[in-house]
Amino acid sequence: xxxxxxxxxxLEENWSQPAGQEPLEGLEWIQGPGQGGxxxxxxxxxxxxxxGRGILVGALGMLVVLALxxxxxxxxxxxxxxxxxxGNSQAQGGNGGTVTSxxxxxxxxxxQVSLISAYLDQYFLYDVDVEELRTGMLQGLTAALGDPYAExxxxxALSSFQDSxxxxxxxxxxxxxxxxxxxxxxxxxxxxxxxSAEAGLxxxxxxxxVDGTEVTGMELDQVVTLIKGEEGTTVTLHIYRQxxxxxxxxxxxxxxxxxxxxxxxxxxxxxxxxEVTGFEQVTTQQFIEAYEELKSQGMERVIVDLRNNGGGxxxxxxxxxxxxxxxxxxxxxxxxxxxxxxxxxxxADAALDIPMVVLVNEYTASASEIFAGNxxxxxxxxxxxxxxxxKGVMQQLFYTNEERTAGIKLTVADYYIHxxxxxxxxxxxxxxxxxxxxxxxxxxxxxxxxxxQLQAAIEAVKSQ
Numbered sequence: 001x002x003x004x005x006x007x008x009x010x011l012e013e014n015w016s017q018p019a020g021q022e023p024l025e026g027l028e029w030i031q032g033p034g035q036g037g038x039x040x041x042x043x044x045x046x047x048x049x050x051x052g053r054g055i056l057v058g059a060l061g062m063l064v065v066l067a068l069x070x071x072x073x074x075x076x077x078x079x080x081x082x083x084x085x086x087g088n089s090q091a092q093g094g095n096g097g098t099v100t101s102x103x104x105x106x107x108x109x110x111x112q113v114s115l116i117s118a119y120l121d122q123y124f125l126y127d128v129d130v131e132e133l134r135t136g137m138l139q140g141l142t143a144a145l146g147d148p149y150a151e152x153x154x155x156x157a158l159s160s161f162q163d164s165x166x167x168x169x170x171x172x173x174x175x176x177x178x179x180x181x182x183x184x185x186x187x188x189x190x191x192x193x194x195x196s197a198e199a200g201l202x203x204x205x206x207x208x209x210v211d212g213t214e215v216t217g218m219e220l221d222q223v224v225t226l227i228k229g230e231e232g233t234t235v236t237l238h239i240y241r242q243x244x245x246x247x248x249x250x251x252x253x254x255x256x257x258x259x260x261x262x263x264x265x266x267x268x269x270x271x272x273x274x275e276v277t278g279f280e281q282v283t284t285q286q287f288i289e290a291y292e293e294l295k296s297q298g299m300e301r302v303i304v305d306l307r308n309n310g311g312g313x314x315x316x317x318x319x320x321x322x323x324x325x326x327x328x329x330x331x332x333x334x335x336x337x338x339x340x341x342x343x344x345x346x347x348a349d350a351a352l353d354i355p356m357v358v359l360v361n362e363y364t365a366s367a368s369e370i371f372a373g374n375x376x377x378x379x380x381x382x383x384x385x386x387x388x389x390x391k392g393v394m395q396q397l398f399y400t401n402e403e404r405t406a407g408i409k410l411t412v413a414d415y416y417i418h419x420x421x422x423x424x425x426x427x428x429x430x431x432x433x434x435x436x437x438x439x440x441x442x443x444x445x446x447x448x449x450x451x452x453q454l455q456a457a458i459e460a461v462k463s464q
Contacts, residue, residue, distance in 0.1 A: 138400075138408075139219065147411050149395050155405040157221045160228065161397075170231045172196040173257040175277075175308065176207065176223065177363065183217035187239070188363055189277075189308045190444055191259050199252040202241065202444055203308075209238040229254045243442045261312075262286035264294055267448075271461060272299035279312025279367040284319035291323075291351065301461045304371070305359040307385065307453070311366030318344045321374055324352040328378065331370055333394050333413040341413070355464035356381030357457045360428060361436065365389035370417050373428045377418040382431040382464065384457040392416075392424030432460050 120128055135154045142150040153161055173194020178185045187205040190196035207215055210226040227235055237250050261283040264274045272294035276287060294302065321330050325346040332343040358372040360383055369388050375381040394413040400406045416422050434456040440446045448454065 142408060142410075143219075145410075149393075149409065149411055151219065151221060151409045152400075153221070153397075153407050153409065156225060158405060158407055160221065160224060169228075169258075170254055170256050171228050172199075172201075172235065172252045172254060173259065174201055175310070176220070176227075177310070178220045178223075185215050185218075185220065185223050191257075191277075192445060194257050194259070195253045195255055197444060199250050201237070201239070201250060201252070202243075202442060204242060204442060206240040206242070207237060208240055208247070211236050212238075231255050260286065262290050264290035266294060266297055266299065267303075267458065269462065270298050270300040271458060272297075272302040273305065273454075274302065275305040276368075276371075277309055279309075279316040279320075281313060281316065283312065283316045284323070287320050288323055288351075299354065301355045301357075301464070303357045303359055303454070303457045303461055304375075305454070305457075306364050306368040306372060307359055307361040308363045309365075309368040310363060310389075311368060311391075314342070314344075314367065317367040317370050321371060322346040324350060325374065325378055325380070326350040329418055330374055331415055331417045333415040335413045342415075352380055355461050357461040357464075358383050359453060359457045360385040360388050360430065361453070362386050362389060364428075366391045369423050369428050370415075373417040373421065373423060376428065376431070377421065382460050383428055384432040384434065384460050385430050385453050386433060386435055387429055388423070388427040390423050390425045390427035392422040392426070432456055 135152070138152040138154075142152045173191045174187050174196035175189040175191075176185055177188040185207040187196070187201050187203060187207065189203055190201040207223070209215060210223065213226055215223045215226065227237075229235060231254055234251050234253050237252060238247065239250060240247050259277065261278045261280050262274060262276055264272065267273050272291070274287065274290050274294070276283065291302070318330060322344075327348040327350075328346055330344040330346055332340050334340055356375060358375050358381060360368070360372050364372065364385070365388060369391065372383050372388065376383050392415055393411050394415050395409045396412045397407050397409050400408055414422050414424065434453050436453050437450070440450050440452065443450070446454075
């Protein structure tokens, strides 16, 4: 008895039931290909960004996201992320490392899927959401790659990802991170003036559950989706606060939040201070305006604070460095076939003519590492703080349907900063290493006199 299988691309293949196997009672047999081979798929998607030239996704051993919309710090259309092993890894299939639809979706696999579907239909006690099953299968496919930044986006997750580069979101206004080794999700930065800060969330709070759903080990984008919701509604976050050794339930209102990515002020001794929280579409202009305003006020030295900044748009960090640096290569990427791409260079018009210090920590990743690493490599400033995360690989988003409402993010290249340096699993080593004090680390808004890392940066920039 021959049956037909119709793929989601609208292409048809003939399938045959193998001899000796009978379908379960009342069910049609739908299973994998016979001698005719596997299903056909549309040609490989173009190697180009889905939303623009690129996003340097925040990695952290974690992926940083703003739970406003929540901004993926991480993540791109030309996206940067950290692979566990570094280097040019290659997906391994059953045919010498080559992955094709024929060896991935072979007769045995499709037969098992068909049987599981039949068992679910006849015996599973609970109702099944078929779309959730399909999404789960695709998420499982990417999870099995062993790449912490490979990810499948359904329509809702993809929409959230796209929102993350715009600078305005409906959410709670906090950055969240996930430890890849443990799956623990933490609040890394509640932003001032946002619902998260008003509700009392603090840096380091461990997120246990969202509205009763446990989140440890869950994909970060799924956690983000749980936190997001309709404007005016509330979400209950069950957290563990290590500094107080207690569990807390914190109810937070969701609302539209717009977070400036750049803030600045003049410190004593004509030292300018510029904090950059993310590399979004508006950041380059905000940074240039802040820098020039401080210069007009007599700035003689400058500190750029990139602590807890997990990354953002590649064009943004390129624009900021082009503004500051003399002529020279900023960075490039290299694919597994050895070809180079995205070779960014600065021109000769350098605005940076005063001493600079870049302040970093272990949550400084991706685009932030490109910024800090280039300032250090060009010899134009020092890096102060703790060794950065170390994310020297790039991801790319490929759409998986014609409507571009779903996609898969894959690690596709290594990237190198000035001097042919790859920071993957290594990070940027500070010129002056200093840990933030435990007391300061638990504060939402750290007073200048208690911020020992900033004090070290002030001393370092004075010494240049």
